[in-house]
Amino acid sequence: MTRAPVRVIVCDDQDLIRTGFTTIIDAQPDLEVVGQCGDGRTAVDLARRLSPDIVVMDVRMPVLDGIAATRLLAGPEAAEPTKVLVVTTFNLDEYVYQALRAGAGGFLLKDAPADHLLHGIRTVVSGAALLDPEVTRRLVGRYAARIRPEGPDPADGLLSTRELEVLRLVAEGLSNKEIADALVISPETVKSHVSRILTKLQLRDRVQAVVYAYRHGLLT
Known part of the structure; x- marks a missing residue:
């Protein structure tokens, strides 16, 4: 029996980034992008409507930033928690810590290789955590x-x-x-x-x- 693809929403305020992520993800037989958006508020609305397996979330976005959106989707008060993988250009300790406190299952930088993104999605969806040891050590x-x-x-x-x-x-x-x-x-x-x-x-x-x-x- 063939398993259904992992359903992914991509949220980033840059069109090129969204298109690039979507192309990479949709090329995988076990992954499928079911929605795209450019702000955290729309990400929350889409997730509640489409029930994805995971949201790939940027940090700095208009209307509602990625940290606040992650808190609504994956935080302790979320009625039906959605897994979130935060992917951002901002390699700042404070963003990493805030993302994890908000409930993100992992944190990646946008300059990571494409296979790291795919591995990150699969890892977080599986229920495991994704946090690069070097990022953790820097936080410490x-x-x-x-x-x-x-x-x-x-x-x-x-x-x-x-x-x-x-x-x-x-x-x-x-x-x-x-x-x-x-x-x-x-x-x-x-x-x-x-x-x-x-x-x-x-x-x-x-x-x-x-x-x-x-x-x-x-x-x-």
């Missing part, structure tokens, strides 16, 4: 110190010592293999720890774990 180095912790860490006493170690390494952008190497354990054990961390803290994915660690001062 340049931005995390400016984020005010939101009071005592509610994970204190909830996570084991090992789980807290794993959470901190996840927040530093390490892959499961890198964490396994650092802690001298197997990648399968790391995967189990990550799964338990997400369950205990009621987090959706690794991206939310990164944001959680920033917000609760787990990185020093």
Whole structure:
């Protein structure tokens, strides 16, 4: 039985970018662009009407910016959350952090190769998170110190010592293999720890774990 293509909405205020993304995406047999728009408000309206699997979202746009649109589509108050992949020219720590807090499942730069865009769409749709380790490490180095912790860490006493170690390494952008190497354990054990961390803290994915660690001062 043939699976239906992943339904994608492309939202960018530049016609050439929208056309380019649409051409790249529609060339894939497992992906299909079902709508295009040039502002965040229209993206929200289209998503509610067309029920896509994912929205590829720019950040700086008229009417409603991509961060606000992402919050409406994928944030905790969204009635029927839609997955969002933020793709932007603005490689700024603040935009990355705001996008992730708003509920985005991943973040890419527009100058990334086409196969990164396709991989990003498939990854986020699958329920996994897409956050380049270098982006995460830069956030830790340049931005995390400016984020005010939101009071005592509610994970204190909830996570084991090992789980807290794993959470901190996840927040530093390490892959499961890198964490396994650092802690001298197997990648399968790391995967189990990550799964338990997400369950205990009621987090959706690794991206939310990164944001959680920033917000609760787990990185020093």
